[in-house]
């Protein structure tokens with residue numbers, strides 16, 4: 568009997584460790600480094616790692632651009648950590664909330680040459696943990712300390728496709744807007760967030776099914792936020808499926824276009840400083856959209872639905888579905904919920920992400 572965690576399980580454990588503020592060890596190509604997420608690491612651990620010597624701060628090229636730091640590694644930069652820097656310094660580098668009040672944090676010295684693979688992996692893990700995309704990285708000469716989760720990236724590389732899912736449960740769910748339906752809960756085997764499929768009526772897989780891929784929006788879906796159009800889109804999709812008598816709504820837990828609610832609220836705070844939705848993501852160090860739509864295609868496959876009429880204004884969703892082998896016979900526009908508050912947001916999405924208005 569082996570009770571040892573598999574590589575996938577170790578990766579999930581590493582994400583949880585980072586969220587807790589623990590350091591984890593990453594290994595690849597014979598190199599090992601201790602890694603801690605800037606957002607959560609404690610002062611003591613930060614200083615312990617810095618005092619060892621040789622630690623650098625990994626930030627994305629997006630964040631480096633805002634800080635006017637050089638990103639010699641393409642998609643990321645490795646910043647030298649000043650000898651007296653505490654965790655507050657690192658947090659100010661990673662978190663743009665103070666950028667306007669304290670704009671001069673530099674000059675920054677970026678490392679050049681050498682390997683950045685472990686830094687890249689550290690940022691990917693921080694993103695997976697829905698933290699700010701920045702990590703303190705300390706290359707180790709010897710073995711990793713005991714009691715620290717050790718992730719061998721040569722054995723367990725980052726996922727390049729959607730995870731596998733277990734269908735945990737499904738039950739009948741009558742809905743005010745859509746009528747009779749069933750809710751299915753899908754749990755990824757890699758320990759990431761669960762996703763839900765709501766089948767309205769009895770969709771016929773022999774014909775293209777009216778389908779919506781909806782990304783979680785706590786503020787819009789639940790609170791009736793006027794900053795976006797998500798709530799009205801969600802209810803509009805359910806109502807249309809109810810009217811037609813059948814449909815599939817995939818509720819994907821990719822809050823904030825995949826950056827998590829805490830980071831989305833950081834983006835909202837930046838929007839209050841005058842940045843648009845895309846600029847705010849970039850200043851935080853994220854891409855415009857960090858979602859993985861392949862999850863939607865994988866769930867449709869699990870539900871046995873090969874062809875859809877997709878309710879969206881986002882051409883990227885249509886493209887991604889088709890790239891994943893889902894036939895999109897029609898794009899059904901879903902234009903709902905324009906308000907004075909979200910006018911600029913919808914205009915930015917049209918201009919920068921090609922959304923159809």
Ligand SMILES: Nc1nc2c(ncn2[C@@H]2O[C@H](COP(=O)(O)OP(=O)(O)OP(=O)(O)O)[C@@H](O)[C@H]2O)c(=O)[nH]1
Nearest residue numbers: 782783784795821822823824831834844879880881
């Ligand atoms: N990062 C970030 N995410 C946001 C913001 N406003 C809404 N979201 C998230 O954006 C996602 C919804 O994406 P949209 O771009 O509105 O719509 P879409 O799903 O790409 O396209 P449609 O199918 O046409 O709705 C949800 O996950 C929301 O939580 C924002 O200002 N910043």
Ligand SMILES: [Zn+2]
Nearest residue numbers: 784787795797
């Ligand atoms: Zn929203």
